[in-house]
Amino acid sequence: ATVLISGASGFIALHIVSQLLKQNYKVIGTVRSNEKRAKLLRQFQHNPNLFLEIVPDISQSNAFENVFKRHGHEIRYVLHTSSPFYYDTTEYENDLLIPALEGTKNILNSIKRYAADTVERVVVTSSCTAIITLAKTSDPSVVFTEQSWNEATWENCQVDGINAYFASKKFAEKAAWDFARENAGHIRFKLTTVNPSLVFGPQLFDEDVCEHLNTSCEIINGLIHAPANGTPSDLHSIFTDVRDVAQAHLYAFQREDTAGKRLVVSNGKFGDQDILDILNKDFPQLNGVIPLGKPGTGDQVTSPGATTDNSVTRELLGFEFKSLHQTVHDTAVQILRKENRQ
Template identity: 35%
Template sequence: IIHLASPFITNAVDFDKELFQPAVKGTTSVLESAHKYNPDITRIVITSSFASVLDPAQGTRPGYTYTEADWNPVTPETASANPVVAYLASKTFAEKAAWDFVRDNKPNFDITTLLPPMVYGPADQHVEDATKLNTSSADIYRLIDGSEKEVPDTSFWAFADVRDLAEAHVRAFERPEAAGQRYLITSSGYSYQNVVDIIRERFPELREKTPKGNTGAPLPPVYRLDTSKAVKELGMKFRTLEETIVDTVNSFAKLQQ
């Protein structure tokens, strides 16, 4: 089983109803059903998130490298500070609930969790128009349709290409050594300034609609993510930001036809 679903919204109002319950129950229900009804299931791969690794209280944390050993220290008491913290908490609570389930119930299956940060890539899903795009695709689309006048602030300083993440799910499902492991899945550090620089350079026809910002500005001192475990054990090779953004923008052309 590969379990992907979880709410990704950062403007929730009822945190428990919109985030905590769907994330946790959505995960534990899959595990409970597999344990109860199908003893032949041997592996469940769960899409968790860098949100369950990041300590948001530390900010950009220059010089620090996050690994799979890190956990977001959020508690039920601090989880409702604001909508973003609540989203991060929902992913953390869901992943911890999964590990607790395996520890307490000792099912026939093992689990593997994948920990991507922001996920971008070609929008191949069917949508009626751009307003129906998923959250991360919409973030990029707003950079080319004229609605963003300034370069947005960067909230998470790393990204994954959706195609790399899909490949990681398959490899985590197939490889015995992935049993009981967490894997950070990320291509590199990035900022929205990097994104608009790529768009403006590779798509000159979009420059009038794409904010300019501070062209060529380097990344500020921020945390890093160690993906050596995924590279070694899953054999991952990650796409560059330029490849991801160029392919994403090209995919939007289908929405404008």
Template identity: 40%
Template sequence: MSIFVSGATGFIAQNIVKQLLQANYKVVGSVRTQEKGDALKNNIKDASLQAENFTYEIVADIGAEGAFDDALKAHPELEVFIHTASPVKFDVKDVKKELIEPAINGTTNALKAIQQYGKNIKRVVVTSSLAAVAGSRTVLKDGESVTEQNWNPVTEEEIKDPSDGYAVSKKLAEEAVWKFAKDKSTHFSVTTILPGLVTGPQAFPNFDRDGLNFSSETINKLLKLKPNDEVPKGAGLFVDVRDCARAHIVAFEKESAVNKRLFAVAGKFNSQEVLDIIRSSFDELDQISPKGNPEDAKKYAPRSDRYDQSVTRSVLGFEFIDLKKSVVDTVNQLLDD
């Protein structure tokens, strides 16, 4: 079976590619440049994976009209399309142009290409985000939970900062997926994956330590703290990247995942808790990392206890990697020069 992975050099996508090759699938990835494609191909070879089962197509701008057309025309054998390509950045000046439009247009371009040229594609899996489900302005009544049916209430008109902009971009892009599937009577079924903060190690040991993606930098910036530095505020729900990638694969392998929104969430985290794990697991870091306030490790947003993942867990059917293993594996890789 041949699988297409858009944005194949991304943090989540590289883990998806790696796991697909380990499972003997053939993979076609989209990359922005030949340099990026060759670097990924080399990493695959160095990992002793079947590099002959991986090819790439250059899609320089996913937001351009017809972006994926040529890639799909070149690969009529494709049966699954995993769409991970979407901007994740917060240092933006124009939220609409830099976040919202690329997310919506990139997703819509992929779906149009699949509908027209991907005649053998039966399953489409799209990376959305927990930010599309709920956010800081989600209000829950007593006894109410957030389920896979919730949508973040923030509208484009209510955006106050890039964080809002990111959440709205993911929501609007995912809404476009479900609308397209409904309106166009597609020959493929859709599943969306909704991860929390994605932690864990890079798929391959050869990576740019100075150019880490936003979620990986969350742990890396804690490693850079000096003994007297204040511990940054940060809390939420997390998933290890290896489980997030696995969820994308289960999403097309299992019939029960069809037309579902699936949470990819292992549990809660906050910065103090991550720092405590780092200090207790690495003697060399215990002496140079700030101690912070250990009591803060127990402080979470009340909403983080009110996510109902029963549907997702029954579909995915695997145990998630816990926070300690995710943090320790990440730090081991970052320290390994």
């Protein structure tokens, strides 16, 4: 069967493409440029089941038209992963909100127009940021679940990159559910969303480890390169591993019981101190080179505040999520190998 995946060059998407190819799917990926196309084809060793099309900007209303004109008749599953993920902008609408929202609407409209009868399942990569209301994260009485929605509005989210990114994912996901409901009589597909927390883990290819990594892995990369006299920040969040997130994307279209669901893929809280403890314990070459902080005190930072309960998703997916230790360890091993510091 043929799977279309948007944003195939992304950190998470590469792991999904790899798992799809291993399971013998024909994969049509979209990337933004010829250079990325050539690079990916080389990295996947010109796998005959991998086809790449160029979609320079998902915000353009006709972004996916050509892809569907050419391949629509054979695409059975669509995974929409592409969306801007960075905080470093003040152009909140142009850089974050509009591409996230319009990109989602554009791919869904192209399915309806060109592949309404052939596409059976659609998976939109959403995020825990579509679930979590930032203003409530320090309230210990709050529990976020598969039912929760970020309460940000289009106007009030435009205060900083983090708030705008969080909201961009909420508006995009909401548009997907609205689309599925409003077009129920005109489309065949069932929708599933995958809502990961911050995603760690190795890049699929060592060569993609560079000075600055994708937004989530950069948290670990930053601590590996933090000066010994630095102090860990009080920032904390929830994490998951990229290989689990990729697996969830496959189950999201392969299994009947995931149709219509929001899959919240997360394995608990973490803070800087927890990551530093793992780095200092597992990698003696980092001792005295990176901060030590106050080992063992991570939960003093992470335990207060709101919690996320994704027991419904855990039960549904039925596999064990990778631990913080494993995901941080594997991320660091790859970075240190690339820097000849193993």
